[in-house]
Amino acid sequence: MFSSKKWIQKSYYQIALTFFLVIFFVFSIVFSLGSGQAEISLIDVFQILLYKFSGGVLGNIADIEQAVVNIIWFVRTPRVLMSIFVGLGLATSGAIMQAVVQNPLADPYILGISSGASLGATFAIMIGFGSASIFSQLNLSLSAFIGALLATFCVLFLSNIGGRMTSTKLVLSGTIINSIFSSFSSLIIYLADDAEGIKSVTFWSMGSLASASWSKLPLLIVVTLVISVFFASQFRILNTMLLGDEAAVTLGISLGKYRRIYMIIASLLTGLIVANSGMIGFVGLIIPHIVRGIYGSDHKKLVPMCGFIGAFF
């Protein structure tokens, strides 16, 4: 099919690399389960996972301490799973955002999602539900999510003013909304005069997976997977998107509509992730570039591989 030798070599190289990455992926999961404040041997980790996933049929945890089992199962496994899907989601929506605004500097937070979510979270922490109950945890996530969506819709509204939505307008209005929302957050923090609250806002905005628990996972996993599969299926349109509006029209695709749809969906995904884990930087920006370096810009490979490599982090 491909006559050029160079091409064939390159795709062998890619396959080999992918294979290596899969192995490394599995290994890193097990390793991160085992390491931490309490060192747990890999064999024990394996036994516990086997036991739990098979519902007690396989594996033998009789001679492992109950505390160890709990650490693995209730603390570390959710965190690892969460980090996998957070990474997957961030990298995917980063790749999408870069295509949508045709700008290599774009990341999932470009549309003001980050500052929107921060504002939501700040609002939640400072005004009202700042206590440590589970109810407030949920509320924190929820209001961060709402803030993110609010910011996204503001950006969409702004960039629609004056006719056609262009990628320049999108980036500009994203920046504007970003500054407006973050200055509101600052205002709330300034007026609040609540040292404990300020601390938790700062902690939240640093991003953390510490809050992971089994109850939060199903929603995150399902949404992330569904959206990632959806984007992976859109590779043709995403590819033409990189060429710009003019060229896309000549290839029979008018981008305006798709741009809006993709942006809303990617924002939903990012909003959900931010709500769960706070702001985790750079994954959404850098992973798509790393993957492009290895596999090229074709979204057919780019989107799945972004998700996969993003899942490492």
Add this chain to the structure above:
Amino acid sequence: MSLDIQNLHVKLGKKEIIHDLSLSMNTNQFVGIIGANGSGKSTLLKTIYKSLTPAKGRIYFDGLDILHTPAKKVSQKLGVVGQFNELSFDFTVFQMVLLGRTPHKKLLESDTKEDFAIVEQALAKMGLTSFKNESFLSLSGGEKQRVILARVLAKQPEFMILDEPTNHLDIRYQLEMMESVKKLGIGVLVALHDLQLAANYCDYLYAMKDGAIVAFGTPENLFTQDLIEDLYGIKCSIYKNPMTDKIAFHYYL
């Protein structure tokens, strides 16, 4: 086949760029559009390939109402080489040309052997086979332009629109570009700045000024000193080049 444009009005912002333009042309030939910068050539072409929506008017290609047909269907028939070849992301030449197959594909359909064969052919035709795995952004202006032309070929269009395809190209690539387009043997509508190229390659010419067509005809009949002074505001003597026996121009102010 024919391209019919009826009472076309196109506005960019509040300014009317094209005012009540009608033309009807046979699309089995090499047709050129000439005119000064800002005369509306690009706007007219963009309207035909659906990048701009006109305020009023109708465009038919081969009986197909272009303005009311989905972009995908139109783009299966029309190939476009425009002035928009800047990318922020890199593709290999092969991928770039493969994108030309997009309008023939359903959303989830993957590329078949046939598609790859078509792409290989297009690359070979443009002399790009050895560049196949190079990155598009590393190519020179002339090579990029040939890749874009190969992408249009991969689309297998019935008719081609070129918007100043020889811009930024040196003399050799200008000639090569025109030759390869001419050799394709399909109908072409091309906006040109270089009157010499227009005279040498076009079967028929339209001259545009201020968003309207002011003259049309074969190169021999169209080019007069008055017309060129009217279009570009320069003096010009037109003569038959004794070496090539073709029309030649000498410009002065």
